[in-house]
Amino acid sequence: xxxxxxxxxxxxxxxxxxxxxxxxxxxxxxxxxxxxxxxxxxxxxxxxxxxxxxxxxxxxxxxxxxxxxxxxxxxxxxxxxxxxxxxxxxxxxxxxxxxxxxxxxxxxxxxxxxxxxxxxxxxxxxxxxxxxxxxxxxxxxxxxxxxxxxxxxxxxxxxxxxxxxxxxxxxxxxxxxxxxxxxxxxxxxxxxxxxxxxxxxxxxxxxxxxxxxxxxxxxxxxxxxxxxxxxxxxxxxxxxxxxxxxxxxxxxxxxxxxxxxxxxxxxxxxxxxxxxxxxxxxxxxxxxxxxxxxxxxxxxxxxxxxxxxxxxxxxxxxxxxxxxxxxxxxxxxxxxxxxxxxxxxxxxxxxxxxxxxxxxxxxxxxxxxxxxxxxxxxxxxxxxxxxxxxxxxxxxxxxxxxxxxxxxxxxxxxxxxxxxxxxxxxxxxxxxxxxxxxxxxxxxxxxxxxxxxxxxxxxxxxxxxxxxxxxxxxxxxxxxxxxxxxxxxxxxxxxxxxxxxxxxxx
Ligand code: BGC
Numbered sequence: 001x002x003x004x005x006x007x008x009x010x011x012x013x014x015x016x017x018x019x020x021x022x023x024x025x026x027x028x029x030x031x032x033x034x035x036x037x038x039x040x041x042x043x044x045x046x047x048x049x050x051x052x053x054x055x056x057x058x059x060x061x062x063x064x065x066x067x068x069x070x071x072x073x074x075x076x077x078x079x080x081x082x083x084x085x086x087x088x089x090x091x092x093x094x095x096x097x098x099x100x101x102x103x104x105x106x107x108x109x110x111x112x113x114x115x116x117x118x119x120x121x122x123x124x125x126x127x128x129x130x131x132x133x134x135x136x137x138x139x140x141x142x143x144x145x146x147x148x149x150x151x152x153x154x155x156x157x158x159x160x161x162x163x164x165x166x167x168x169x170x171x172x173x174x175x176x177x178x179x180x181x182x183x184x185x186x187x188x189x190x191x192x193x194x195x196x197x198x199x200x201x202x203x204x205x206x207x208x209x210x211x212x213x214x215x216x217x218x219x220x221x222x223x224x225x226x227x228x229x230x231x232x233x234x235x236x237x238x239x240x241x242x243x244x245x246x247x248x249x250x251x252x253x254x255x256x257x258x259x260x261x262x263x264x265x266x267x268x269x270x271x272x273x274x275x276x277x278x279x280x281x282x283x284x285x286x287x288x289x290x291x292x293x294x295x296x297x298x299x300x301x302x303x304x305x306x307x308x309x310x311x312x313x314x315x316x317x318x319x320x321x322x323x324x325x326x327x328x329x330x331x332x333x334x335x336x337x338x339x340x341x342x343x344x345x346x347x348x349x350x351x352x353x354x355x356x357x358x359x360x361x362x363x364x365x366x367x368x369x370x371x372x373x374x375x376x377x378x379x380x381x382x383x384x385x386x387x388x389x390x391x392x393x394x395x396x397x398x399x400x401x402x403x404x405x406x407x408x409x410x411x412x413x414x415x416x417x418x419x420x421x422x423x424x425x426x427x428x429x430x431x432x433x434x435x436x437x438x439x440x441x442x443x444x445x446x447x448x449x450x451x452x453x454x455x456x457x458x459x460x461x462x463x464x465x466x467x468x469x470x471x472x473x474x475x476x477x478x479x480x481x482x483x484x485x486x487x488x489x490x491x492x493x494x495x496x497x498x499x500x501x502x503x504x505x506x
Pocket of ligand 1: 059177180181289294295324412413414440444
């Protein structure tokens with residue numbers, strides 16, 4: 001009996017008696033997925049995305065906390081501009097290191113334990129900030145929460161892609177970014193009511209819930225099978241797919257793919273097209289995500305609102321946060337229907353145009369504010385884009401910023417993380433994802449730190465035109481190189497890179 005017959009027998013054994021529909025032959029996959037119930041899968045995704053929610057809180061924390069720490073009466077923890085800039089950006093350095101640690105952890109202790117582990121530096125980091133008596137405690141707290149964010153940004157997409165099935169994987173995977181932006185927005189909102197110490201305490205709630213909730217969630221079936229634990233893998237699948245699904249069928253399918261992929265990562269694997277091709281795509285997606293300048297533009301947000309005569313800067317940042325949440329939610333809903341490539345292209349075009357218009361805004365208003373506001377904007381601490389005649393054009397800045405942020409949320413925000421979790425063979429997943437996460441956070445650090453120099457070198461307009469050109473390159477790169485992963489199993493995606501015909505269809 002060949003392998004196809006064996007798998008079909010597993011479906012039949014569970015009472016499947018029809019392969020034909022009115023429209024033609026149904027694939028084994030469809031027959032299997034029709035029997036799946038998703039309730040527990042959604043629960044596991046919900047618990048795991050408390051990780052990205054925590055990491056959103058880390059990213060959002062500095063925006064309300066910095067002005068508070070600059071004006072605090074307690075001179076042991078009062079920040080100057082330079083210290084404030086480190087307080088904001090040290091998180092990205094910690095996260096870059098966290099990416100490396102995460103890549104090692106997911107292979108050593110598995111996906112579930114890595115997720116539980118990353119709650120610890122979140123909670124300790126926020127506890128140290130809450131109790132801070134000097135600047136070093138603030139920096140250490142930020143670096144620890146950054147480290148946890150790096151581990152989370154690697155482990156959660158991997159966990160979700162390995163427990164979800166192809167009908168909902170795009171939507172489930174997009175929940176990672178949805179929770180990141182919800183966390184950012186949550187920190188902005190909570191920051192309007194709470195001082196920096198109470199805010200840090202509040203930020204430690206989601207990671208605490210994560211560690212407790214994960215105790216009740218399963219390890220991923222793929223990881224268990226890669227460890228030769230077939231019985232545990234079937235149990236995990238039974239939990240995730242409900243009582244009616246013939247989980248042995250899915251187990252057989254994953255096992256077969258594991259056999260193809262071999263065990264453990266070896267440097268010689270890098271010569272295989274099914275490794276170097278997805279690795280190059282993953283790294284470039286991460287590089288390009290940061291090259292859009294998203295973090296610099298989010299940094300600008302408060303100044304732009306101020307320029308548009310929004311007296312309440314905090315309200316301005318909350319509006320930015322809500323825009324991100326709204327459009328990331330839309331992306332999550334349509335991801336499995338629209339596909340990754342289309343959304344990346346729409347997102348890239350929207351960002352190319354809006355960043356170019358942003359540049360035009362600066363070009364038209366140059367000379368009136370260039371020298372006075374550059375440093376203030378880059379430090380993100382104080383200052384406005386200027387006052388006077390250019391105020392009339394503030395709507396242009398507001399509109400282009402809104403379109404840029406919405407565009408990012410629709411594609412370039414969630415999709416690099418989603419695609420990273422889909423394209424690597426199991427045996428190189430830890431290593432390859434770590435390289436991607438390192439590229440993303442390393443680049444985020446460089447861009448936020450060099451932003452000030454870029455403004456000085458290229459002028460404000462030139463810097464935004466540079467971001468706009470990067471977004472245009474993103475679109476070309478997407479069309480030429482990014483594979484469409486919508487509706488495919490992880491095994492089919494890897495078969496495509498290997499150049500072998502996709503298996504497991506009908
Ligand atoms: C990016 C971060 C960014 C965040 C907020 C993430 O996908 O990797 O750099 O700050 O989205 O939009």
